[in-house]
Amino acid sequence: MYISTVNxxxxxxxxxxVEPLNFKSKCPDCQAKIEKNEKWTISRLPCPLAQSHEDxxxxxxxxxxxxxxxxxKLGDDLHIGISNSQGLIYSFWxxxxxxxxxxxxxxxxxxxxxxxxxxxxxxxxxxxxxxxxIQRKMKKFDKSKYMENDWNCFDFVMEYMxxxxxxxxxxxxxxxxxxxxxKLENVVKYCMLFEKLSNK
Numbered sequence: 629m630y631i632s633t634v635n636x637x638x639x640x641x642x643x644x645x646v647e648p649l650n651f652k653s654k655c656p657d658c659q660a661k662i663e664k665n666e667k668w669t670i671s672r673l674p675c676p677l678a679q680s681h682e683d684x685x686x687x688x689x690x691x692x693x694x695x696x697x698x699x700x701k702l703g704d705d706l707h708i709g710i711s712n713s714q715g716l717i718y719s720f721w722x723x724x725x726x727x728x729x730x731x732x733x734x735x736x737x738x739x740x741x742x743x744x745x746x747x748x749x750x751x752x753x754x755x756x757x758x759x760x761x762i763q764r765k766m767k768k769f770d771k772s773k774y775m776e777n778d779w780n781c782f783d784f785v786m787e788y789m790x791x792x793x794x795x796x797x798x799x800x801x802x803x804x805x806x807x808x809x810x811k812l813e814n815v816v817k818y819c820m821l822f823e824k825l826s827n828k
Contacts, residue, residue: 629698629734630675631822636660636668646825647672676815677734681715684732686742686752688785689717690808691735698819702812708781710788711737712756713749720784724771725760736815738807744794759791 635642641657653662678684693705709719717732745752763769773779790796797803
């Protein structure tokens with residue numbers, strides 16, 4: 629889900645296209661046909677969404693509870709999880725603690741833990757495994773305890789942050805303001821632009 633800027637020698641116009649690029653497209657100003665040669669410059673814009681498991685690794689990630697960010701609207705429900713160094717996502721929902729990768733494509737990484745763990749990925753993985761083991765023994769995040777609004781995936785992430793001494797937030801709102809709100813707004817704008825360009 630990439631957007632690229634396109635321009636060429638002999639014309640000052642720079643325009644946007646979505647990938648895969650349609651080489652039948654033309655410059656909107658001079659009508660020159662796009663070609664794969666040195667006269668044309670095609671630069672991919674940074675995509676805020678993770679495109680691989682490596683992009684998701686070592687952090688906190690969010691995704692829409694239903695669907696994809698392309699159809700997400702601010703205020704829709706989100707699912708949040710924690711990723712280890714391999715990009716495995718640990719989250720909590722109606723089935724209890726779940727470890728998964730397949731449902732997290734095109735998710736948004738809102739926090740990277742690498743610096744906090746001094747780039748020691750084994751330390752990160754061990755802390756995640758130990759945290760999950762403790763929670764399973766205590767049954768704090770057993771599937772029977774899940775409550776959509778009061779004890780959910782967000783609480784799972786907040787408890788992990790306390791467990792690692794990353795930070796102890798007074799409220800979920802403080803966490804949202806620091807890590808989620810701005811990045812989520814950027815993703816929505818990016819997806820809206822992608823859709824607009826796709827429908828041209």
